[in-house]
Amino acid sequence: MHWPKTATIMTVALSCLIVIGCKDTDRGEGSDSVTELTFGVISTESAKGLKKGFKPLLADMSKALGVPVTGRYVTEYSSVITGMTYKQVDIAWLGNKSAVEALDRAGGEVFARTVAADGSPGYWAVIIVHTDSPYHSIDEIIADGGKLMFGNGDPNSTSGYLIPSYYLWGERGIRPVKHFKRVVNANHEANALAIAAGRIDFATNNTENLVLLRAKRPAIAAKIRVIWKSPLIPNDPLVWRKDLPDETKRAIRKFFLSYGRGDGPEAERQRKILADISGGWAPFKASNDDHLLPIREMMVAREVMEIEQNESLSDGDKQAKLAPLKQRLAELHERRQALKESAAENAGQED
Template identity: 45%
Template sequence: MIRNMLVSAAVAATMMVTGVAKAEMAFKPLKEDPKEIAFGIISTESTSNLKVQWLPFLEDMEETLGMKVNAFFAPDYAGVIEAMRFGKVHVAWFGNKSGMEAVDRSGGEVFVQTSKADGNQGYYSHIITHADNDKINKLEDIFKCDKSLNFGIGDPNSTSGFLVPSYYVFAQNNVDPKKCFKTVRNANHETNLMATANKQVDIAANNSEQISRTKLKQPASAEKIKVIWTSPLIPSDPMVYRKDMSKELKSKIKAFFLGYGRLGDVAGARKVLAGISDGMGLFMESNNTQLYPIRQLALFKDKLKIQKNAQIGDADKKEMLSKINAKLADLAILAANK
């Protein structure tokens, strides 16, 4: 039977103090393969909703691997990243930004990528507002920056809810959300969408997956929001496991993912996948190179912030930008040859 572990706020806070605040510390190595797999699930929605989506999949994973698979939930993305860093999570579903953090800080390794039922391997970030709001119809309408609007942004480790809008919407338009809006609130995709539909925030970051899922599950709420901005295509989510598990166990896990919906009870597996997010398709081969565009995006965002920061001296600014440009050049070569 699947056992669910919900990380308390106190434990998450402890992880933040001992982990994120000391990001230079190496991840805690595994002494041996785990006897049970802890599967981390990022908090894109409420835990109750995520359980409904993921537990049938984890039950099939448990049966195929022949070992217990426990669902691990945390109140924010950082909780899953840090749990992997300390060996409390062995496999996890991440977005690209949180997956990048898991690879860099938590001994993670991308091994497969999600897809849609039609084979599409991407999704979009959106800025949304209430459907009845006739004063906001395009991105420029939110840039009056008179502190009259309440803005809902995503988890700081979310790709579509935070990184992508931070760069494309705000950094490229030289707008600081904290100086522009009355309030800026961090929340998951589901909460931000419902807050917009219920007029608790004026605008919010969201994504195409959450909007599609809401149309299926709560169509009345979906009808209350409208999209005013759409990002470039974002690569589909990575699945990440601890790279220091044995090759044998990693191979078994990867084989399960790549075989799921292709081998055995194909119809049953595809029905389970269809119930995850807005309808998940088969898992596709992937590796850490899928994170290159996200790394470039994060560096471009940092570069813009440094260029526009008048408090940084010219010499320091030149040195900082030189380091970022060197990293971007390396990434460009790697991306071209992946």
């Protein structure tokens, strides 16, 4: 069926309004200046908690850049990515997996990364249960899978979804929606609350959110026990739209990389603001798209694993699907090794 051109335009416009709320002006490539900025925040906890943490940071950013900076707090990670795609989100704090999606689908670019307040190089995905739960290992949970409710993370979450999918379910050939009695998807805070209330049997989470929970809701945290911990996950990146004007990007970079650094009461005030965001942050560090290489490798490796375990595919179909993925995996591994060697060489020269 061929739709009238006017109807198609109206449909697209209406869809944009429904999904993200279109603005009157396009701040895309070629714009000489930016008159406002929108900062997207992933939904690791309630919007109220996130707003409380980010509000003073964004106020300082607005003052430093001389333009209004508005926070966009969403219930799903994908909403931030969609907002960036339609140029309604300019900068975002994202998890590593959602950052990959932002780069590939929304013209994003990594320019900085968060740093844990305690100096940790990253964080860990965990599986949690109620303290009174009879389960103490993943194997015990898998054995009773048919009668257990699983609180999975947002599909674009690194620690809540990608990491457990790869290290726990993929390596065992398990599809959670088929193996467990019921699977529900929610953010870290919602999953923790559901565990503490006994509404689900086990759930994904991460160490950053548990630190935050112990600080702000110790009675809830006391009802939660960790039974599995992943390998280290790199700290979260900050991503901007790479088609923002260069002048704007320079100002954004300067603000984030200088924030909370130095001596004196102002730097101390800024560090206090960072310490109250999420599980607690220290001053940001510069980064780039290579920050996501380990996550990209894992995402491709998971695809390879799923295809290899797919019994409905013939050997020929499997090989046809696997060949480009394995080539991509080799390229990513080669790039990451080259970066390691370059870093080691630079360290040696500094010595």
